[in-house]
Amino acid sequence: MSDQPAIEVAGLRKAYRKVRALDGVDLAVPTGSVLGLLGPNGAGKTTVVRILATLLAPDGGTARVDGYDVVGQAPQVRLRIGLTGQYAAVDRFATGRENLEQAGRLHRLGRARSARRAAELLDLLDLVEAADRRVETYSGGMRRRLDLATSLVSRPSVLFLDEPTTGLDPRARLAVWDVTRELAAGGTTVLLTTQYLDEADYLSARIALLDRGRVVAEGTPSELKARLGGARLTIRPVDVADGQRVAAAITEWSRGAPRIDQTNGEVVVAVDPDPGALADALHRVAALDLPVADVEVGRPALDDVFFSLTGPAGSGYASGGAA
Numbered sequence: 421m422s423d424q425p426a427i428e429v430a431g432l433r434k435a436y437r438k439v440r441a442l443d444g445v446d447l448a449v450p451t452g453s454v455l456g457l458l459g460p461n462g463a464g465k466t467t468v469v470r471i472l473a474t475l476l477a478p479d480g481g482t483a484r485v486d487g488y489d490v491v492g493q494a495p496q497v498r499l500r501i502g503l504t505g506q507y508a509a510v511d512r513f514a515t516g517r518e519n520l521e522q523a524g525r526l527h528r529l530g531r532a533r534s535a536r537r538a539a540e541l542l543d544l545l546d547l548v549e550a551a552d553r554r555v556e557t558y559s560g561g562m563r564r565r566l567d568l569a570t571s572l573v574s575r576p577s578v579l580f581l582d583e584p585t586t587g588l589d590p591r592a593r594l595a596v597w598d599v600t601r602e603l604a605a606g607g608t609t610v611l612l613t614t615q616y617l618d619e620a621d622y623l624s625a626r627i628a629l630l631d632r633g634r635v636v637a638e639g640t641p642s643e644l645k646a647r648l649g650g651a652r653l654t655i656r657p658v659d660v661a662d663g664q665r666v667a668a669a670i671t672e673w674s675r676g677a678p679r680i681d682q683t684n685g686e687v688v689v690a691v692d693p694d695p696g697a698l699a700d701a702l703h704r705v706a707a708l709d710l711p712v713a714d715v716e717v718g719r720p721a722l723d724d725v726f727f728s729l730t731g732p733a734g735s736g737y738a739s740g741g742a743a
């Protein structure tokens with residue numbers, strides 16, 4: 421087809437009674453690329469996905485998938501998409517293979533093709549050994565992978581992954597990451613929502629940061645990091661309680677408020693990449709005469725960008741964005 425984006429969203433609005441969940445969202449996802457829609461809890465990520473998947477009607481704005489309008493041409497949209505949610509929607513009394521074969525028949529693949537597709541997907545998602553066990557015996561990670569497999573039965577050209585790794589252990593998380601990359605490499609367009617900065621950084625060609633129903637930043641992961649510019653200074657006192665004093669000593673050189681990790685007292689600030697300024701800041705810390713375990717000067721990370729844009733207050737992020 422042409423170079424129209426696979427997903428095109430303009431001025432999308434949605435309110436649930438008094439809650440303004442989406443307040444004018446614009447997005448464009450080129451065919452065959454991964455967009456990470458990153459945002460804290462309640463930012464509006466699932467609302468975007470549900471509208472794009474034709475499960476929810478917007479109040480205003482437009483959304484197109486492969487050129488088809490999600491409101492006016494919902495059946496055409498449904499033929500092209502796959503959706504994996506945070507909560508796996510599979511029949512737990514059936515086996516993994518039965519779930520996939522049933523999905524194949526729902527998509528009118530016929531018995532033989534459904535069986536072949538099921539076998540392929542069990543292999544892709546690393547579920548071959550568990551294939552003939554009932555889903556109720558599966559771990560959370562296995563269920564999520566089966567749910568993902570189910571959404572792939574119809575070979576969707578556009579795939580929505582709504583927090584596909586939330587609650588997964590690291591191994592299951594990596595498995596989902598691998599499959600996502602494989603699908604994207606094979607030309608599938610992926611819209612992935614996540615609360616995890618490292619996940620968005622690793623998987624996405626571009627990232628849109630959603631905060632309170634608005635896209636507050638958009639770009640490649642490196643563009644977003646470069647936006648902040650400067651350097652990142654990390655100082656970890658030996659005594660957790662000294663974090664406050666370290667932060668107070670260097671606020672003068674900090675761009676934005678220093679962040680203090682309450683668990684280990686680590687202080688992180690974005691600073692000008694000026695050796696003189698860095699030396700002054702470190703002198704001031706040295707003058708406190710307290711034991712310091714670690715000092716590091718590095719480049720800004722993605723989470724610095726998000727803290728600078730959304731602020732720690734009112735956002736659901738924990739320091740570092742880890743689970």
Ligand SMILES: Nc1ncnc2c1ncn2[C@@H]1O[C@H](COP(=O)(O)OP(=O)(O)O)[C@@H](O)[C@H]1O
Pocket residue numbers: 436437439440441459460461462463464465466467468
């Ligand atoms: N069915 C609903 N009824 C009322 N409010 C809702 C409903 N679904 C979501 N919301 C609210 O809309 C906002 C966005 O929610 P959601 O799209 O689920 O965010 P996210 O997926 O980023 O956590 C939140 O404030 C949430 O509480």
Ligand SMILES: [Mg+2]
Pocket residue numbers: 465466467582583
């Ligand atoms: Mg959600």
